[in-house]
Amino acid sequence: MLPRTVLPRTPATLLSLTCALALAGCAGAPSEGEDGSSSDASARSVTYTSCGQERTLDEAPTAAVTLNQGATEVMLALGLEDRMAGTAYIDDGVSSRWQEAYDSVPVLAEEYPSLEQLLSVEPDLAYASYGSAFADDGVASEDELEQDGIGTYLSPFGCGDDAERPETTFENVWSEIETVGTIFGVEDTATELVDGQREQLDEVREQASGEGTDILWYDSGDDTPFVGAGEGGPQLLIDAVGGTNIFADLEGGWADGSWEDVVDAEPDVIVVPDAAWSSAEEKVEHLESDPVLSELDAVQQDRIVEITYSQATPGATMVEGAQSLSDGLAELDAS
Structure with missing residues (x-):
């Protein structure tokens, strides 16, 4: 077999800035420094x-804790590691370009920290990707944290x-990035990040390396x-490369499929x-070990692409995920 390709996985949120001065209106938006942060954030x-x-x-956070990888990578992509008091619950490992920044942030727990662990770093903001962080079996409710x-x-x-x-x-993923940029007063940094991702995504779509390709996204x-x-x-990543998802007719982001349908779809x-x-x-x-699935052409010919789970979830690496899928498909075609 050829070696597998292994590669690095509504409306927009509304924001309204308010002046801390007791005036009827704002004199103007805060100016940003060279690092993209507001000088009086x-x-x-x-x-x-x-x-x-x-x-x-009352003021921009300076000791945030991120709960879930998506939130962590948004913060790191915006260069906000120096405003993070801690992080927790990584799905697969942060992107290598942010590894050094990530290593500078205390890891509070492998999964969700206890409330005591969270309070120990005296955070001023808890930012999560999933509602489970603020559920009964998570850290604490949002109301409790605000108290x-x-x-x-x-x-x-x-x-x-x-x-x-x-x-x-x-677009909605980028809206979240822009929201976080506004919360921390780094709007210009967020705009620059989003603009760069738009250009990268346009290139992926132009390459269309998945055109005419039927794809099974096998999560677990x-x-x-x-x-x-x-x-x-x-589905978003498959669309970006011009491929066809064999389970596109199923509702939701992920769902139970069937091996019989996989075999039929080939x-x-x-x-x-x-x-x-x-x-x-x-x-x-x-x-490879299943007697039926091992006979699929994609398995026989080793037409398998590996990416990280986090690259297919909303966050700062989704465009990177589209690029990874595109590169993987191109390498398969070139082999």
Whole structure:
């Protein structure tokens, strides 16, 4: 066999800035320094919406804790590691370009920290990607944290109410990045980051390395495959490269598929995300050892692309995920 290709996985949120001065209007937006941060960011308050709830911080956070990899990578992509008091719950490992910055931030827990662990670093903001962070079996509720003087921000994609949760699109992912940029007073940095990702995504779409390719996004599961469905990150990445998701007709971002449907579809390529709870290696081993699945052309010809799980979830690496998938498909075609 040829070696597998292994590669690095609604409305926009509304923001309204308020002046900390007791004036009828603002004299102007804070100026930004060379690092993209507002020169008087700590002197201004910010009001934003988090899953339909209006929240206000008296000043820009200086000791934030991120709960989930998506939130962590947004902060690192914006160069805000010096404003992070801690982080927790990484799915597969941060992008290598942010590894040094990530290593400078205390890791509070492998998964969600206890409330005591969170309070020990005296945070002024808890930023999470998933609602589970603020659920009963998570860290604490948003109301409880606010009673302790800790602001909260939950990614729009983690909202429990369907009406508050936006469609998974690159535009909405970028909206979250811009929201975080505004909360921390680094609006110019956020704009520069988003503009760069727009250009990179345009290049991926132009390459169309997945055109005419039927793709199985095999997330996890042995007896029943948990697959990339038609409304989430996997579909977004497959669309970006011009491919066809064999389970695009399933609702949601991920869903239970069936091996019978996989065999009938005979996908050209199988994508296996690498995650802490289900490694790419484990999934490949299952495909190669199963007497039926091992006969699929994609398995026989080793047309398997590995990316990280986090690259298919909303955050700062989704465009990187599209690039990784595009590069993987191109390498398969070149081999």
